[in-house]
Every structure is written in C-alpha cells, then in structure tokens.
Amino acid sequence: MELFVNQILAGIATGAIYACMALAIVMIFQAIDHLNFAQGEMAMFSTFMAWQMIQWGVPYWGAFILTLIISFAGGVIIERVLFKPLAKAPVLTNVAGFIALFAIINSVAGLIWDFTIKQFPTPFGSSPFLGSQLISTHQVGMIGVTLGLLVALFLFFRYTRIGLAMRAAAAMPESARLVGINTGWMVALGWGMAAAIGAIAGILIAPVVFLEPNMMGGVLLYGFAAAVLGGLSSPFGAVLGGFLVGIFENLVGTYVPGVGNELKLPIALALIVTVLVVKPTGLMGHTVVKRV
Amino acid sequence: MSTLDDTSTPAKVDAPAAIAAKPASLAFGRWATIVTIIALIVAPLLVRNFVIFQLTMVMIYGIAVLALNILTGGSGQFSLGQSAFYALGAYTSGILMEHFGINYALTLPIAGAVCFAAGFLFGFPALRLSGIYLALATFALAVAMPQLLKLGVFEEWTGGVQGLVVTKPDAPFGLPMSQDMWLYYFVLLITFVIYLLSVNLLKSRSGRAMMAIRDNEIAASAMGVDISLYKTLAFGISAGITGVAGGLGAIAVQFVAPDSYTFQLAIALFLGMVVGGVGWLPGSFAGAAFIVFVPNIAEGISKGLSGAFFGVLLFVVIYLVPHGARQGAIYAETLFNKLRRS
Numbered sequence: 001m002e003l004f005v006n007q008i009l010a011g012i013a014t015g016a017i018y019a020c021m022a023l024a025i026v027m028i029f030q031a032i033d034h035l036n037f038a039q040g041e042m043a044m045f046s047t048f049m050a051w052q053m054i055q056w057g058v059p060y061w062g063a064f065i066l067t068l069i070i071s072f073a074g075g076v077i078i079e080r081v082l083f084k085p086l087a088k089a090p091v092l093t094n095v096a097g098f099i100a101l102f103a104i105i106n107s108v109a110g111l112i113w114d115f116t117i118k119q120f121p122t123p124f125g126s127s128p129f130l131g132s133q134l135i136s137t138h139q140v141g142m143i144g145v146t147l148g149l150l151v152a153l154f155l156f157f158r159y160t161r162i163g164l165a166m167r168a169a170a171a172m173p174e175s176a177r178l179v180g181i182n183t184g185w186m187v188a189l190g191w192g193m194a195a196a197i198g199a200i201a202g203i204l205i206a207p208v209v210f211l212e213p214n215m216m217g218g219v220l221l222y223g224f225a226a227a228v229l230g231g232l233s234s235p236f237g238a239v240l241g242g243f244l245v246g247i248f249e250n251l252v253g254t255y256v257p258g259v260g261n262e263l264k265l266p267i268a269l270a271l272i273v274t275v276l277v278v279k280p281t282g283l284m285g286h287t288v289v290k291r292v
Numbered sequence: 293m294s295t296l297d298d299t300s301t302p303a304k305v306d307a308p309a310a311i312a313a314k315p316a317s318l319a320f321g322r323w324a325t326i327v328t329i330i331a332l333i334v335a336p337l338l339v340r341n342f343v344i345f346q347l348t349m350v351m352i353y354g355i356a357v358l359a360l361n362i363l364t365g366g367s368g369q370f371s372l373g374q375s376a377f378y379a380l381g382a383y384t385s386g387i388l389m390e391h392f393g394i395n396y397a398l399t400l401p402i403a404g405a406v407c408f409a410a411g412f413l414f415g416f417p418a419l420r421l422s423g424i425y426l427a428l429a430t431f432a433l434a435v436a437m438p439q440l441l442k443l444g445v446f447e448e449w450t451g452g453v454q455g456l457v458v459t460k461p462d463a464p465f466g467l468p469m470s471q472d473m474w475l476y477y478f479v480l481l482i483t484f485v486i487y488l489l490s491v492n493l494l495k496s497r498s499g500r501a502m503m504a505i506r507d508n509e510i511a512a513s514a515m516g517v518d519i520s521l522y523k524t525l526a527f528g529i530s531a532g533i534t535g536v537a538g539g540l541g542a543i544a545v546q547f548v549a550p551d552s553y554t555f556q557l558a559i560a561l562f563l564g565m566v567v568g569g570v571g572w573l574p575g576s577f578a579g580a581a582f583i584v585f586v587p588n589i590a591e592g593i594s595k596g597l598s599g600a601f602f603g604v605l606l607f608v609v610i611y612l613v614p615h616g617a618r619q620g621a622i623y624a625e626t627l628f629n630k631l632r633r634s
Contacts, residue, residue, distance in 0.1 A: 089614035107599025266436035
C-alpha cells in the first residue's frame with residue numbers, strides 16, 4: 001500500500017510538469033485552433049533566456065518577470081511575422097510551419113548555448129517535502145504555480161472583456177469580427193500568452209529535467225497526450241490530464257511486469273488512445289456540434 | 293488561382309484538394325508526363341552511383357508519401373503513424389529475405405499484405421476519432437513501434453537493437469549494370485505500377501466514396517456510402533502501400549533497425565505530403581525530393597545551423613506555394629499555355 005501511495009505521489013510530481021506544458025498547449029489551441037508543435041521549443045528558448053540572465057547576475061524573480069515579458073513579445077512577433085501570412089493557407093500547411101519553427105528554434109538554441117546539460121536554480125529549494133523522498137519542495141511549488149495559473153486563466157477568460165473577446169474570436173471568427181473584435185490581434189495575443197505560459201512551464205521544469213536544447217522533446221509528447229486526454233477545449237481538463245498521465249505512467253512502470261523505461265511511453269499512450277476511443281473529445285472536452 | 297480550372301470545376305483549391313477534379317489541359321499534361329518518364333529512364337545513365345541511390349530513395353519515400361496522400365487527401369483522415377507501417381513493411385521484407393531466403397521481389401507483396409491487414413485493423417479504433425485526436429492515436433503508434441521492435445521476445449527475428457543486415461540484390465539475367473542502377477529501375481517499375489493503381493483507385497467508385505467522406509461525412513452516409521468500410525479501407529490501402537515502400541527501403545538501404553523508423557520519419561513523410569500538395573498524387577514525388585535533398589542542402593550551407601536552414605527553406609516553400617507543388621504545376625501550366633498561344 002505504501003508503495004502504491006508513493007508511486008501516486010511520484011506520479012503527481014511528474015504529472016505537474018506535463019500539466020504545465022498541457023496548459024500552454026491548450027491556451028494556444030484555444031486561440032488559434034491548431035496544435036503548436038513548436039510550443040516546447042519556444043518554452044525551451046525562454047528558459048535559456050532566463051538562465052542567461054541569471055548567469056549575468058539578474059536576481060531570479062527579476063529574470064523570471066523579464067523572461068515572461070520577452071516571451072510574450074516574442075510570441076506576438078512570431079505570430080505577426082511568420083504565421084499571419086499563412087492565415088489563409090490550409091491547416092496542414094500551418095502544421096508544416098510549426099515544424100519549421102521547431103527546427104529553427106532548436107538549431108539556433110543549440111548554436112548559442114550548445115548541447116551540454118545546464119543546472120537551473122529553483123526558488124523553492126529541493127529538500128524533501130514533508131519527509132517524503134519522492135516529492136521535493138520544488139515539485140510542490142510547481143504544482144502550486146500550475147494550479148495558481150489555472151485559476152488566473154479561468155478568471156481571465158471568464159470575467160474580463162478581453163478574455164471573452166479571445167474566446168469569441170477563437171470560437172466564431174466571423175461573428176466576432178462582425179461585433180467589432182479585432183480577431184487578428186486576438187490570435188496574436190493568444191500566441192503571446194501561450195509563449196509566456198510556456199516560459200513559466202519551462203522555468204519550472206528546467207530544475208527537474210535539466211536545461212538543454214532537447215529537454216522539451218519528451219515533455220512535449222506527454223504534454224500533448226495530457227492535453228488531448230483532458231480535452232483540448234478545457235484548461236482544467238489539461239491540468240487534470242497532466243496529473244493523470246503522470247500517475248498512469250508511474251503505476252504502469254511499477255506494477256506491470258517487464259515494462260522498463262522504454263515501454264512506459266507507448267503504454268501510457270495506448271491507455272490514452274483507449275480513453276479516447278471511449279470518449280472521443282477527451283475527459284473534459286465539449287462535444288462540438290457540427291452543422292450539416 | 294488558375295483561370296483554367298475555373299471553366300470546368302469551381303476552382304476550390306482550399307479544400308484538401310480535388311484529386312480527380314483536375315482536368316489539366318491535355319497538351320500540358322501529356323508533355324509533362326512524357327518528359328518525366330524519359331528523364332526518369334535516362335537519369336541513372338548520367339549520374340554517379342550515390343545520386344542514383346538518392347533518386348531511388350526519392351521514389352521510395354514518394355510511394356510512402358503517396359500512401360499518406362491517399363489517406364489524407366483521399367479520405368480526409370490524418371495520420372502521424374505512417375512510420376510504423378513503413379517499419380512493419382521493412383521488417384517483413386527483411387525477415388523474409390534473411391531468415392527464409394525468399395526472393396526480394398516476392399517479399400514486397402507479402403509486406404504489402406501484412407501492412408494492409410495491420411492498417412485495416414488499426415482503422416477500426418481510428419473510426420471513432422478525427423482530426424487532432426486521430427493524429428494523437430496514430431502518433432502513439434509511431435512512438436510505440438520502435439520500442440516494440442526492440443522487445444526481447446522478437447529478438448531472434450528482428451535482431452533487436454542491432455537490426456538486420458539485408459543483402460542487396462544483383463541485376464538478374466546477367467544484365468551489365470551496377471546493383472544501384474538495377475535497383476533504381478526495379479523501384480521505378482514498382483513506383484510506376486503503384487502510381488497507376490492509385491490514380492485509378494481514386495477515380496473508381498471506392499475513390500469517389502472516400503472523397504465524399506472527406507468532403508462531408510454525414511452527406512456521404514446519407515447517400516448510402518458505407519462510412520466505416522471506406523474509412524478502414526483507406527487506412528488499410530494506405531498502410532499496405534507504405535509497407536511496400538518500407539520493403540523497398542529495406543532493400544535499398546540494406547539495413548533495418550528500430551531507430552531508423554522513429555517518429556521523425558512520420559514527420560518527414562507528412563512534410564513531403566504538404567510540400568507536394570495535399571491530395572495531388574504527382575506532388576508526392578516532389579515532396580519526397582524535398583525531404584531527401586533539402587536536409588542535405590541545409591547541411592551544406594552550415595553544419596551547426598542545418599536545422600535552422602531547413603526550417604527557413606521550409607518556410608520559403610510554404611510561403612511561395614501554400615498549396616504545395618500542385619500550385620507550382622498550375623503556374624507552369626498557365627505559363628505553358630500562354631507561350632503556346634503567343
């Protein structure tokens with residue numbers, strides 16, 4: 001029983017990483033209706049910027065805030081410069097654009113900061129939390145920040161004018177334009193917010209997985225899986241999905257015999273596919289009613 | 293976009309694309325076909341062995357992209373899992389050749405059949421999913437495949453992490469050509485056959501049923517199209533063709549190993565489809581040429597920044613022709629007709 005509880009705790013700890021990433025993915029999905037494959041790389045780049053600032057002697061929280069601002073601006077600029085011209089292109093062409101962006105950011109980060117692993121500081125400390133070896137204070141801090149972010153986003157989308165406008169622009173672009181919403185800028189804003197949330201995710205994840213240009217590869221996969229499992233239309237679902245995937249993965253690794261690290265991911269994905277087959281829009285997603 | 297299309301069909305290039313609905317002016321189409329066929333037959337006589345090998349790979353990836361095109365452009369289902377079927381085909385061919393001593397040409401139909409069955413079966417759970425969710429499910433398949441191939445249970449057959457070495461076939465009947473050149477012509481023949489079959493498939497009753505599903509599933513089912521049958525069938529056919537490409541790939545590269553068939557391969561095939569033009573079959577080979585040659589070009593510009601240059605080149609292509617090579621072909625056609633008239 002104790003093993004079981006411990007594995008669940010460890011699952012929640014890793015799940016928090018996925019939840020962060022899934023939240024960023026869902027954010028951008030709500031704004032632009034596409035899955036952004038370059039999301040992880042954008043987060044990685046932001047994290048490197050934060051690291052660089054800390055190296056230059058900027059205090060942690062100063063670097064944190066600065067990174068968020070730069071990432072937000074960067075997200076808006078990427079949308080304006082690279083993806084606005086593709087707004088009318090087919091969806092799959094946009095996806096190809098994301099892959100191109102992925103390749104560019106990964107390669108540039110590798111050139112600037114090379115591929116050696118770097119330590120990233122944590123503001124929460126890394127001592128064991130409440131005497132448990134499996135979950136550290138940093139991971140608890142990470143869970144706290146994720147939940148805080150979730151609440152903030154919920155309030156933003158539910159109670160502010162601009163949040164409402166963003167939802168409208170994503171759900172029904174044409175009607176939104178007719179009532180005077182500048183949908184183009186709403187999309188850019190969505191990119192900016194997704195980049196900033198990605199930056200938070202990256203900065204929180206970096207102390208756990210270490211900093212290097214490919215750090216997001218695995219995390220992004222789990223983040224996607226979590227987002228889809230939870231339902232892409234629901235930030236709450238994304239966070240829930242993140243924790244579930246984390247717990248799944250740990251339990252499978254512990255209790256199913258013959259499953260090494262290698263098979264954890266395929267099995268977790270298989271479980272998710274099974275869930276999707278039963279519930280095709282994810283756990284918390286809304287069913288989209290299509291007009292014929 | 294093109295004035296030519298407007299006369300016969302409402303030019304709706306925005307849709308995943310109209311495969312059968314492209315009544316190219318006969319003259320241009322015929323000339324393009326003749327020139328392409330002659331170029332393909334003559335090419336290996338003029339270039340080095342390594343380039344012949346690259347051209348062979350272009351055709352092999354072209355077949356795989358074509359298969360994805362039938363699935364996505366034809367039936368409107370999206371797959372990131374093509375690398376799994378490619379791997380299955382490659383391993384089927386490799387194992388049959390090395391463990392059972394079966395002739396390489398005979399392993400290809402078997403690889404195709406095995407993959408068809410696998411794809412058909414995978415099509416059933418995929419029926420429930422669409423769009424992003426289907427992408428994730430197929431993606432899971434792509435991620436799982438290399439890990440499954442590494443499993444100890446199959447090691448006797450698959451060679452585990454080490455993979456299998458496959459013998460390269462010699463030219464038959466004592467023909468005086470190098471192995472690479474023979475393989476080129478062999479692949480060319482198969483490509484040609486598969487291409488013709490695919491074009492005919494999409495023009496047939498089944499092809500029209502698939503496209504009806506792509507355009508409007510509910511309307512199609514109201515017209516009496518068996519949605520589940522044609523969707524799973526599309527998956528099966530696509531997987532089967534990919535399997536043949538995988539088998540050819542194994543023979544050409546002379547080596548199969550789990551890590552050659554990762555998710556990156558699925559991404560590459562996807563890019564090939566987009567660059568070639570979704571739903572336009574000849575574009576598959578243009579797209580395949582892109583995924584074979586452009587990474588090399590990018591590497592040539594700068595070693596350290598090859599990824600960045602690849603990304604930039606990809607952006608350039610999708611800015612210039614958001615609808616892929618298909619758009620380029622339409623430009624060329626318009627130009628050709630202008631020249632002829634003047």
